[in-house]
Amino acid sequence: MFATATRNFVEEVDRGGDLIPVSSLNDTISLLTVVVKKKRIWFWQKPKYQPTDFNLNDILAGDTPIQPDTQESNFIKYNGTFGDNLQGKVEANFVQNNLSMEGKDTSKLQSSFGSLKKEELGVQKLIKDSKERRLDMSHCLVEQTMMNNNRVFGIVKERIVTTEPCSVIEEVQKEGKCTGMVTFLPRVRKVSLKENANLSKDSNITMEIPPHTTLAYTLIELEVKHDGHFKLCLMSGVSGGFEEVDSHDCLTISKVPVQHSEKVDLKQDVEEFKENFEVLSAVPAQTKSSLFLQITNVISDHTAVSLLQNTLHHLCHGSVSASVEEYKQQIQDILDLVAQTGASKDAVIKALYLVLSAVDEMPNKCLALLGMCCSSALLPDLELLVQCLLGDEQLPLSAIKQTTLEEEVFDRVQRLFSSSNVALKKDGDSLRTEVQQEAENLPLILCISVRGLASLSQ
Structure with missing residues (x-):
């Protein structure tokens, strides 16, 4: 429900852009939070993003933390209502049974996020402060991420947050009718749909969201050298990765490929x-x-x-x-x-x-x-x-x-x-x-x- 609301929000305000919707209220995301980007199997799939419990300072070598320059600004006031009214009929003809099912689903998702603000890093200061700094390559998060060359580090550069208590409300009404008879026997369970059965289900769920909740964020990916030195990938479409030794003993950067924007055939x-x-x-x-x-x-x-x-x-x-x-x-x-x-x-x-x-x-x-x-x-x-x-x-x-x-x-x-x-x-x-x-x-x-x-x- 929350994931659907944030996805709707990003599609409305930044479709095709760099904003990444937050998928869980359990994710604690602030500026400099380390997020792991995971490449998918097929080129047409968007990457998956896994926020971690660490920020950049936690995985840096040395005792001097980076003190980011942060700016806040008003973003937008957002209230969105999305609804579906679905009707359908499915008929299935089996060897010994016939089944006809009709259904009507009405759903409405109302996201009342209110006034939102944007928090972002001062990139110029971040570049200056991170120059000549290194990641602690013995840190458990770094070691585990390096084991899979389909994963890349990113740090949160910008986030969109709530400023006041807000809510997401979902209303669902389902009605159905089944005629005929069919019995399924999957493993242990037995489910029988009898002739002229009528089904209905209503639900109304309200989710209260506190202030300072992150709804979406953008990342700066890291290009990490084998000795822990790293560069910030500042250009859109430039992906990060970890340097590794190939079969010819030459150091290369293993990067997640940029998604294709056009396909010829x-x-x-x-x-x-x-x-x-x-x-x-x-x-x-x-x-x-x-x-x-x-x-x-x-x-x-x-x-x-x-x-x-x-x-x-x-x-x-x-x-x-x-x-x-x-x-x-x-x-x-x-x-x-x-x-x-x-x-x-x-x-x-x-x-x-x-x-x-x-x-x-x-x-x-x-x-x-x-x-x-x-x-x-x-x-x-x-x-x-x-x-x-x-x-x-x-x-x-x-x-x-x-x-x-x-x-x-x-x-x-x-x-x-x-x-x-x-x-x-x-x-x-x-x-x-x-x-x-x-x-x-x-x-x-x-x-x-x-x-x-x-x-x-x-």
């Missing part, structure tokens, strides 16, 4: 993941239908998506992850269904990890629209539009179902593509797609998300 990029989509398509029909229902249940919740893809990440790498209690059962239900795929389990986990990682990169507005469009009736048409985008071709209107072309539904689809920086237009009896300028990686993320979800919905 969108079709080629998506084609690299073709096998993953085929793996999802090949999942047995009953398991696949159940898996699709479970994933569509969480697809509009950015926190749930992030936790699920994080769990899949750890499964792919043989490590253990912790789940937030609120989402633990939802994630476990999905993992139980994956376990039913037997010998192909590992391949299914990797394929789902790819798709959920793409979904997790979507801006909040885009993710909400994807949730509105995530139905077995609409996804095949979305996949046709993605194929049109990849082939840079026209798509005849006759190839799309009439229900998709209805004004309300088509407007939703257009907004989904537009939020991914893709223009979708009717041109006579055809549809055209066009990637907009400075689209970054959003069109690729849209293509992977749609194709993966469509593979599950078949």
